[in-house]
Structure formats: C-alpha cells, structure tokens
Amino acid sequence: MTTQHELQVNTNGRGTYDLTSDVQDIVRASGVNSGMCHVFVCHTSASLILCENADPSVRTDLETFMSRQVRDGDPMFTHTAEGPDDMPAHVRSVLTQSDLNLPVRDARCALGTWQGIYLWEHRYAPHKRRIIVTIQGS
Amino acid sequence: MTTQHELQVNTNGRGTYDLTSDVQDIVRASGVNSGMCHVFVCHTSASLILCENADPSVRTDLETFMSRQVRDGDPMFTHTAEGPDDMPAHVRSVLTQSDLNLPVRDARCALGTWQGIYLWEHRYAPHKRRIIVTIQGS
Amino acid sequence: MTTQHELQVNTNGRGTYDLTSDVQDIVRASGVNSGMCHVFVCHTSASLILCENADPSVRTDLETFMSRQVRDGDPMFTHTAEGPDDMPAHVRSVLTQSDLNLPVRDARCALGTWQGIYLWEHRYAPHKRRIIVTIQGS
Numbered sequence: 001m002t003t004q005h006e007l008q009v010n011t012n013g014r015g016t017y018d019l020t021s022d023v024q025d026i027v028r029a030s031g032v033n034s035g036m037c038h039v040f041v042c043h044t045s046a047s048l049i050l051c052e053n054a055d056p057s058v059r060t061d062l063e064t065f066m067s068r069q070v071r072d073g074d075p076m077f078t079h080t081a082e083g084p085d086d087m088p089a090h091v092r093s094v095l096t097q098s099d100l101n102l103p104v105r106d107a108r109c110a111l112g113t114w115q116g117i118y119l120w121e122h123r124y125a126p127h128k129r130r131i132i133v134t135i136q137g138s
Numbered sequence: 139m140t141t142q143h144e145l146q147v148n149t150n151g152r153g154t155y156d157l158t159s160d161v162q163d164i165v166r167a168s169g170v171n172s173g174m175c176h177v178f179v180c181h182t183s184a185s186l187i188l189c190e191n192a193d194p195s196v197r198t199d200l201e202t203f204m205s206r207q208v209r210d211g212d213p214m215f216t217h218t219a220e221g222p223d224d225m226p227a228h229v230r231s232v233l234t235q236s237d238l239n240l241p242v243r244d245a246r247c248a249l250g251t252w253q254g255i256y257l258w259e260h261r262y263a264p265h266k267r268r269i270i271v272t273i274q275g276s
Numbered sequence: 277m278t279t280q281h282e283l284q285v286n287t288n289g290r291g292t293y294d295l296t297s298d299v300q301d302i303v304r305a306s307g308v309n310s311g312m313c314h315v316f317v318c319h320t321s322a323s324l325i326l327c328e329n330a331d332p333s334v335r336t337d338l339e340t341f342m343s344r345q346v347r348d349g350d351p352m353f354t355h356t357a358e359g360p361d362d363m364p365a366h367v368r369s370v371l372t373q374s375d376l377n378l379p380v381r382d383a384r385c386a387l388g389t390w391q392g393i394y395l396w397e398h399r400y401a402p403h404k405r406r407i408i409v410t411i412q413g414s
Contacts, residue, residue: 002172002173002174002275002276004172004241004243034278034280035278035410035412036278036314036410036412038174038239038241040239040240040241040248041250042248042249042250042251042253043250043252043253044188044189044190044250044252044253045190049370050320050369050370050374051320051366051370052320052321052366055355055357057354057355058355058363058366060354060355061352061353061354061355061363061366061367062366062367062370064352064353065346065352065353065367068352069207069345070203076199076202076203076206077199077202077203078195078198078199079193079195079196079198079199081193087196087199090189090190090196090199090200091199091200091203093188094187094188094189094200094234095233095234095371096370096371097235097373098188098238098253099238099239099240100374100375101239101314101316101375101377102316102375103280103314103316103408103410105280105408110316110318110408111318112317112318112319112320112406113318114319114320115318115319115320115374130250132241132243132248134173134174134241136173136174136274136275136412137278137412138278140310140311140312140413140414142310142379142381176312176377176379178377178378178379178386179388180386180387180388180389180391181388181390181391182326182327182328182388182390182391183328207345208341214337214340214341214344215337215340215341216333216336216337217331217333217334217336217337219331225334225337228327228328228334228337228338229337229338229341231326232325232326232327232338232372233371233372235373236326236376236391237376237377237378239377268388270379270381270386272311272312272379274311274312274412274413
C-alpha cells in the first residue's frame, strides 16, 4: 500500500520548523501499521534534518555552525542573482538532506526519544515550501 | 511491485553529471504510477546530490566550496595511496549522499521545478560508475 | 512484505563500528530477494555512513577531518550541558546520515565492492545505540 500527502509550510525566513506532529498525523491517518515513511522537500534552498528536539539551543548552535561554515555573501560564489543567501542556501541543502526515510512501527514513525523532524529554511525571505510525504507498508 | 535497473556512467573526472532524464525514463518504463524511486551509487568516491538545475554556476560554486572545505593533498590525510584526491573523495562522499529516495507520482519522480539529480564524481580520473535504480509501488 | 528488526550496538565511545555483516544477516534471514533495506539510528549524536571498507586509515582520516571541521569545546556552542562533545555530536550527525537506504538484490544489500555500513559514534563515552532495520520487497 502506498499513500501520498502534500504539506505546505509557510516559512518566516531562515530557521528551523518542526514537522514532527504533522508527519506523525499523516502516518496515523494512512492506516499503515508497519513500513516506511518518506519525507521529501521539493526545493534546493531548504532542507530536512533529524535533530535533538528538547533544547532549542541545539538548533540555534546548528545555525551558528552552518553560518560560519557557509558564509553568506562569500566572494567565492558567482551565483548571486537572488542575493548573498542564494548560493549558501544551495550549499546548505546539499550538506544536509532533501529526503528523510523513517521506519513506521505501530502506526507511527519509530523516532528515538530525542529525534524531531525539522524543515530548515535557508533563505532570509519567507517562502512557501512543498513537502511530499509517502508511506508504504501494511 | 519492485523493479531494479542498473545504469553505468562513464565520467570524465571530477564534476557533476545530470542523471535526471535517465532516472525519469526508468521510472516511466517501470509501470509504477505511485510509489518510491531509489537511486544508489555503488562507490565511496562519487556521490549523488539533488541540485538546482537551471544555472550551471550553482554546480561550479558547489565545487569551489567543496574544494576549499576538503583540500586535495591536505597533509592531515594519511590514506594517500591513489593520490591527493583519494581521501578527499571519500570525505566528499560522506558529506553528501550515496543514495537518494524520490517520491513517484503520476509515473514520474515528483521533483520540484528546480531539482535535478546529479552524480558527483570526486576523483580527477575518468571512472565507470555503477548506479542501481529501484522502484517500488503500484 | 515488510520485516523489521532492531539491533543494539554498545559503543566504546567515539569511532566507527562496522554493521555490514549484521545488516546482511538480517536481509538474508528476511526472505526478501529483491527490494530495499533501510537502516535507521534512533539517536541524534551518532550517525550512519557508507565508507570504504578495505583500509582502516580512511576512517581514521575521516575522524581527523571531522574533528577539525567541528571542534570539540568550540566557544561558539551554547548547548554544552553534557560536555565539549555534546553539540559537536549533534552537528556531526546532521552533516552525515541518520538513515541509509540500500537496494536488495539476490537476497543481500547490493553494496559496491568497497562499501561498508558503519555506525559513527560521536560521543566520547560508551553508549547503547538502537538501530532499526526495515526490509521491504518480495
């Protein structure tokens, strides 16, 4: 059995957005008890991560790290049509994930206690982000 | 339903190679309308990325970034048997992806408008790269 | 057909742990001949990689690289409750993989000759790590 749903997330610009409940709700509604849940972001300037879900400073530190790793406006970048965060957003996307695959057990994603599913918006400006959730199993 | 195909890509050395049409053709031929398409590279010195497909400078900048991040011939590396690009190729592979999982909808990978599937060859020399495409669905 | 198994790996602290035989054994026992094998680590301070399996110096160099990239005790990190390796472990996890998806062919993961499946423990202290292996196919 394959079921597919689409989520739209309206971001307020760079930062992380918790998708865990949305994804768990879709899994519960799918009727799949055991199988896989796949989460896919249809963009190359936003990405997906599994991240510690208890202390928000983890995601703040992650942003600090990534901002130093991939400098906005770095003069080495030539693809700058949409501004200083344009090319860094593509690099950040490649260094993280466009898709997450999660085991489904007992009709929910079998995440660890401290694992949350986050969309990471890498652009400064608000964006509408499309996410496709596919569930396969029985 | 599971179908599996193998692609061989003959690279001309370091750089990105667009696999999007090849993968979409395999999906179309599979007869699967709704499900998942998995792309897997059977090597640890080449990898897969989803990347912006409109402006080639994005992939040039990505290469520039990665070359600075993981320096060829960096003296910290001890695994140098195959030359200065040997260990950097393994690091680049770990920092990116060996496998991509893509939702199939209406008999094609439901990529975003700007998403392309690329093989990233990390070695200087031409290589034959094997890629396994698996499609599951109905 | 979906089958699911859980592995527990008792780590001795930071380093890589070869899971290849464990995973291949689970695939063989599942009865699936053709399909997908998914490996998932239920933690955000350990991760999974596909890495060269012949020369251990590759994994030593990978550790060297990552230690320089994400400095233990870096003063930019504020999430330090569990010590200087706490936040670096989360960053390393995000830069690598929490899940690997592998094609199954002829009742085994169709890995390339030099590909091994490794758990990468990022914490200094020994940990019990839970890994869920899901196999789908026929």
